[in-house]
Amino acid sequence: MTSSLPILVPRLIGGLETNVKGNIHFLSDDEVVYPVGSVVAIHNYHEKKQKFIKLSEKGKNLTHVAVSPDKKLIAVVETTDKYPIVTLWCSETYKKKRTLTLPTDKDIIANRYVAVDFTYNSKNIIVVTGEPDWSLYCFKCDKGRLESFARANNSNNTGTVSQLACNPNDANQLAVIGETVLRCLGCTDYTWRQFGYNKFDPVTYTSCCWLSQDRLMVGSSKGKILILEVGEVRAIFHAMDLPIINMKLKEE
Template identity: 25%
Template sequence: MLFGINPLIKGNVHFIKEDLIIYPAGQTFTVNDLTKKTQTHIAIPWSKKTINLIVMSPNRKYLAVAESGDRPTISIFDLRDRTRIKYLGNPVAGSKAKRFASIAFTFDNKYMVAITGEPDWLLLWYNWERARVETTAKMFDPGDKIGPIFQVSTHPDDHTVIVVVGDCFFKMYSLFGTEFQQYGFERAERVPLTCVTWIAPDKALAGTKDGRFLLIDFGELVGIYRVYDVDEIVIIPRRQAAEEVHLPAVDNLTPSQQAEDEVRI
């Protein structure tokens, strides 16, 4: 049981190690050692803002804490010496966003991508060690009948590739120089997407509010499945998959698509 944890914070529990968990409680981060049955605390600098989002770096050495307010911020904590080492803001002039909708470290822990909330929906690409935004991109215009955005996910091998999902929104981007360029599948106007993850360097799964997931392979949509119909996902080499596996054709994104009991990719 975790006492004092705030269920309204996205990403409110993380494993630092197999037997070491961290979560926010009041104005501190509580660190529980599950083996030694001990508890320590990391002080959170006082702020009028409200923590709304927490993510951990892939190497489990850094914790990014997003706070909402008139000027939303991201604090980076070093979990080795348990101190805040960076304080990031939104430098875009005229931005009216009061929160970060999603943030993620790149696989090499060197960069961070953040997406602001309404009404701006801006993508900010941070070199967080230098506390600098290196490029920005607008996800969509306020008049577009899409959004909100729920998640950005960074590629497991390439820090220049990301995927972003939201309600009626799916886009994959690759960073060329200082500009993000969209590629691959993006036909999601009627799809209530809520989450996405990479399951291999060339494959991503995106989940929907109505219990489906979309399989994206090399940037292209190759299958739509009902979650309750799928027991197992087995990843096999792409060449072997082309020879041995047939995925059902996708003509549209209606919820009527059925799936096999086992999906082999």
């Protein structure tokens, strides 16, 4: 007479992958999403329960996790030997909805995404490829269709990109920053064009955040904080000198 061994099922997994961008998000007031080990965990910290999204290759190719503003989609971004992929998962059923891949008819060399963000209305997801392409691609979430694309770094193909930020009120506007890169882009008729600030500065921009539809805050590695309105620089602050930033801006 033989007895079957009990099957061990994970209940709670702790830890955090610090090398993954966007490594923790609120999914609701009670749930957070974060990558750990070979899964993305959806943790309800009130009920002390977890659900899991299993990753390919035991999670070793995971680079980003993003959650749509309406909290209905979880984007899992991974690299492969040939090209990067984005997998969209339903946050309610934890089932895969679709996989977004780069078009095969374009001369794409990059094998990773360096930045990813959803538009404010959760209808599109925008990604930026790394070296040597530095290109921006906008996909339709519900169809998985490529809507538009553009150069992400400077128009002369200089600079690198580290972050992408979609406008909080306009799905056709975004900002990209990085080493010598600070660009505000707008899309009309599926074509992205730069507007506002258009100078080359030997500055590494490290972070950016939209404060409103027209106002963008950008930080640099030298501790400078730039405030842009409608794409134009309105004020520059030095982070180490000011405990409070007065947002009643004056023209430079």
